[in-house]
Amino acid sequence: MLEIKNLHARIAEDETEILRGVNLTVNAGEVHAIMGPNGSGKSTLSYILAGKDDYEVTEGEVLFNGENMLEMEPDERAAAGMFLAFQYPIEIPGVATMEFLKTAMNAQRKARGEDTLSIPDFMKRVKEAASHLNVSMDMLKRPLNVGFSGGEKKRAEILQMSLLEPKLCVLDETDSGLDIDALRIVSEGVNKLRGPDRAMVVITHYQRLLDHIVPDVVHVLSKGRIVKTGDKDLALELEKNGYADYIDTAA
Amino acid sequence: MPAVQETIDTVKAIDVDQYKYGFVTDIESEKGAKGLSEETVRFLSAKKNEPEWMTEWRLDALRRFQQMEEPSWARVSYPKIDFDDLYYWASPKSVEGPKSLDEVDPELLATYAKLGIPLAEQEILAGVEPKNRVAVDAVFDSVSVVTTFKEELKKAGVIFCSISEALREYPDLVKKFLGTVVPVTDNYYATLNSAVFSDGSFVYIPEGVRCPMELSTYFRINEQNTGQFERTLIIADKGSYVSYLEGCTAPQRDENQLHAAVVELIALDDAEIKYSTVQNWFPGDKDGKGGIYNFVTKRGDCRGKNSKISWTQVETGSAITWKYPSCILRGDNSRGEFYSIAVSNGHQQIDSGTKMIHLGKNTSSRVISKGISAGKSENTYRGLISAHRKASNARNFTQCDSLLIGQECGAHTVPYIESKNASAQFEHEATTSKISDDQMFYCLQRGLSEEEAVALIVNGFVKDVIQQLPMEFAVEAQKLISISLEGSVG
Numbered sequence: 070m071l072e073i074k075n076l077h078a079r080i081a082e083d084e085t086e087i088l089r090g091v092n093l094t095v096n097a098g099e100v101h102a103i104m105g106p107n108g109s110g111k112s113t114l115s116y117i118l119a120g121k122d123d124y125e126v127t128e129g130e131v132l133f134n135g136e137n138m139l140e141m142e143p144d145e146r147a148a149a150g151m152f153l154a155f156q157y158p159i160e161i162p163g164v165a166t167m168e169f170l171k172t173a174m175n176a177q178r179k180a181r182g183e184d185t186l187s188i189p190d191f192m193k194r195v196k197e198a199a200s201h202l203n204v205s206m207d208m209l210k211r212p213l214n215v216g217f218s219g220g221e222k223k224r225a226e227i228l229q230m231s232l233l234e235p236k237l238c239v240l241d242e243t244d245s246g247l248d249i250d251a252l253r254i255v256s257e258g259v260n261k262l263r264g265p266d267r268a269m270v271v272i273t274h275y276q277r278l279l280d281h282i283v284p285d286v287v288h289v290l291s292k293g294r295i296v297k298t299g300d301k302d303l304a305l306e307l308e309k310n311g312y313a314d315y316i317d318t319a320a
Numbered sequence: 321m322p323a324v325q326e327t328i329d330t331v332k333a334i335d336v337d338q339y340k341y342g343f344v345t346d347i348e349s350e351k352g353a354k355g356l357s358e359e360t361v362r363f364l365s366a367k368k369n370e371p372e373w374m375t376e377w378r379l380d381a382l383r384r385f386q387q388m389e390e391p392s393w394a395r396v397s398y399p400k401i402d403f404d405d406l407y408y409w410a411s412p413k414s415v416e417g418p419k420s421l422d423e424v425d426p427e428l429l430a431t432y433a434k435l436g437i438p439l440a441e442q443e444i445l446a447g448v449e450p451k452n453r454v455a456v457d458a459v460f461d462s463v464s465v466v467t468t469f470k471e472e473l474k475k476a477g478v479i480f481c482s483i484s485e486a487l488r489e490y491p492d493l494v495k496k497f498l499g500t501v502v503p504v505t506d507n508y509y510a511t512l513n514s515a516v517f518s519d520g521s522f523v524y525i526p527e528g529v530r531c532p533m534e535l536s537t538y539f540r541i542n543e544q545n546t547g548q549f550e551r552t553l554i555i556a557d558k559g560s561y562v563s564y565l566e567g568c569t570a571p572q573r574d575e576n577q578l579h580a581a582v583v584e585l586i587a588l589d590d591a592e593i594k595y596s597t598v599q600n601w602f603p604g605d606k607d608g609k610g611g612i613y614n615f616v617t618k619r620g621d622c623r624g625k626n627s628k629i630s631w632t633q634v635e636t637g638s639a640i641t642w643k644y645p646s647c648i649l650r651g652d653n654s655r656g657e658f659y660s661i662a663v664s665n666g667h668q669q670i671d672s673g674t675k676m677i678h679l680g681k682n683t684s685s686r687v688i689s690k691g692i693s694a695g696k697s698e699n700t701y702r703g704l705i706s707a708h709r710k711a712s713n714a715r716n717f718t719q720c721d722s723l724l725i726g727q728e729c730g731a732h733t734v735p736y737i738e739s740k741n742a743s744a745q746f747e748h749e750a751t752t753s754k755i756s757d758d759q760m761f762y763c764l765q766r767g768l769s770e771e772e773a774v775a776l777i778v779n780g781f782v783k784d785v786i787q788q789l790p791m792e793f794a795v796e797a798q799k800l801i802s803i804s805l806e807g808s809v810g
C-alpha cells in the first residue's frame with residue numbers, strides 16, 4: 070500500500086537535511102511502528118506523507134497504492150485515503166466539531182465523486198463512532214479542539230479517523246499527553262479500525278503505546294534513516310536499553 | 321442598497337467592461353443637465369412634483385454643501401470626485417439594459433449560479449430589459465406575491481412606499497420626521513444627499529402594531545429605479561416593531577460610481593426597529609479599477625423610553641465603504657446594537673463602524689464587529705462610544721475582531737470612548753488574528769480544498785454576527801462571504 074524509496078528531505082526554509090534515505094514498505098493489513106529518539110525525523114516523515122509544504126523532497130519517491138503521492142496536493146491525498154492523526158491537533162475557533170466532521174466527510178466524498186451524506190445518515194455514523202470513543206454530544210458541539218484537554222484532542226483525532234475511513238493511517242505520537250485511561254480508550258479506538266484493507270504507521274517514543282496497539286513490524290529511525298527493523302520484541306528491547314546503540318550505528 | 325429594484329433597468333458594466341459587452345447609452349436626451357447647481361435641484365424637485373417646502377429644504381442643503389469641505393479623516397484614498405461632472409436626475413427609462421442574459425458578463429452569471437439564484441431573478445438583477453425576459457411567468461409570480469404582501473400590510477395599517485410617494489401622500493409625516501435624525505448639515509455626504517436625493521423607502525408602523533412580516537426592499541422590485549442618492553426614513557410609533565431588510569446578496573453593478581445614501585430610523589416609546597443590510601456592490605476588477613464608492617450615513621434615534629434599535633450589516637462589496645450606522649440613545653432605558661461583518665478583498669477599502677451616543681438614563685449598547693481582510697485590501701473599524709453627563713448607568717460592551725488572510729492586507733481598529741458620567745461602564749475587547757498555515761494544512765489534511773477551508777474558518781469567525789441575521793438572509797450571507805473570499809489564498 071505504501072512504498073517509500075530512498076527518501077531524502079530537508080526543511081524548505083533553511084535547507085537542514087532531516088531524512089537521509091528512508092526505505093519503508095507497508096502492506097495492507099499491517100501495523101508498523103516507527104520509534105526513535107528526538108530529532109530523528111519521525112514527525113517530518115509524517116508531515117511529508119501528508120504533504121506539508123514546509124519540507125522539500127530532494128531525492129527518492131513515495132508510492133501510495135502505486136501512485137506517486139508526492140505529486141498530489143494534501144487534500145487529494147486525504148481523499149485518496151491518507152489520514153494523519155496530529156501530535157498537536159489544531160484549534161478551529163467558532164467551528165463546531167460536528168460541523169467540521171460533516172464538512173470534511175462531504176469534501177472527501179465530493180472529491181471521490183460520491184453523493185453528500187444525508188443528515189440522518191451522518192448523525193447515525195457520528196453517534197456510533199462517538200460512543201466508542203467516549204465523546205459526548207456536548208463535546209461535538211464545542212469548537213474543534215478549542216479548550217479541549219489533551220485526551221479530548223486525541224479522541225477527536227481518532228473520531229475523525231474512524232469517520233473518514235482512510236486506507237492509510239499515520240499516527241504521530243498519539244500517546245503524548247494521555248493518561249492511562251485515555252490511552253486505553255484511544256488505543257481501543259485505533260484497534261477497532263485495524264483490518265485487512267487498512268495499513269497503519271504508528272510513530273511513538275515509548276513502548277507503552279505498543280502494549281495496546283500491538284505492531285506487526287517495528288522500525289528504529291535514527292538521524293533520518295531506518296537503522297533497524299524487527300518484530301514487536303524490538304520495542305521491548307529498546308525500552309530496556311534505550312536508543313544509544315542505534316545512535317552510534319547511524320553516525 | 322435596494323439594490324434589486326435599483327438594478328432592474330440600470331445594471332450596466334462599469335468602465336472596463338462597457339465596450340466589451342456593448343452597453344451603449346444615449347445619455348444626453350434622457351438625463352438632466354450635468355452638474356450641481358440651484359437649477360439642477362429645482363429641475364429634480366419639479367420632475368418629482370414635490371411640495372414647495374421640500375424644494376426649499378433641498379436648496380438650503382445645497383447652499384450648505386457648497387460651503388463644506390470633503391472630509392479626509394477616514395482611512396480611504398480615492399481620486400477627487402468632480403461633483404459638476406455628475407448627473408443628478410435620470411429618467412428611469414434612460415438606461416438601456418442588455419437584451420438577454422447572453423449579453424451579460426459571464427463572470428457575473430457564474431456568481432449568480434453559485435448563489436443559486438433562479439433564472440428569472442438573474443435577469444432582473446442583471447438588468448435584462450423586461451420585454452426580453454424569458455421566464456415572464458416567474459416574474460409575474462413575484463408581482464402577485466407583492467400584491468398579497470401590500471394588502472396584508474394595509475390591513476395592519478403599515479405604510480411602506482417610496483419616499484417620493486410618501487411626499488405626495490403623507491407630506492405631514494415626512495415633514496415631521498425627515499432630517500430630524502441626520503440633520504441637513506450633518507456631514508458632507510449627508511448634506512449632498514439632502515440636496516439631491518433621488519428616492520428610497522418610507523416606512524411608518526402605527527402605535528402598537530407589530531409589522532406582520534419582514535419588510536424587504538425586494539418587494540419594491542417593480543418600482544422605479546431609486547438612483548445613487550438614496551433616502552430612507554423609518555418611523556416606529558409607540559410600542560411597535562419592525563424588521564427591515566435592505567440589499568441583496570447578488571452582486572450588483574451600477575452605472576453610478578458614487579453612492580451617498582442617508583437612512584434615518586426613529587423609535588418612539590417601547591418601539592423596536594431591526595435593520596439588516598447585505599451590501600454587495602461591484603468592488604472593482606482585479607486591478608482595483610472601477611467599483612462603487614459608497615458613502616453612507618445611517619443613524620437611528622431611540623427617541624422614546626424603552627426603545628431599541630439594532631443594526632446588522634454584512635458588507636462585502638464596493639471599492640470604498642464609508643459607513644457608520646449609529647444609535648442615539650435618547651430615551652431612558654433605550655438600547656442600541658450594532659453587529660457587523662465587513663469583508664474586504666482585492667483592492668477594496670473599508671472604513672466602517674458605529675457610534676453609540678448614550679444620552680438617557682440606564683441606556684445600554686452592544687457592538688460586535690468582525691472585519692476580514694484579504695488580498696491587498698484595507699479594513700478599518702472606527703467606533704465612538706460616548707456617555708453624556710446625564711446618562712447615568714450607561715452600559716456598553718464592544719468586541720472588535722479582525723481576521724487577516726494573506727500578507728498584503730491591513731486591519732485597523734480605531735475606537736473612541738468618551739464618558740462624562742462616572743457611573744457609565746464601557747468595555748472594549750479587540751483581537752487580531754490570521755488564518756494560520758497550520759490551520760489550513762490541518763483542514764486540507766482532512767480533505768477540504770483551500771477554498772472550503774477558508775470558508776469554514778471564516779464562517780466560524782463570523783458566527784456571532786450571522787446568528788443575528790434573519791434566517792433566510794443568514795444562509796445567503798454565509799455563501800456570499802465564501803464567494804467574496806474566493807482566490808484569496810494560494
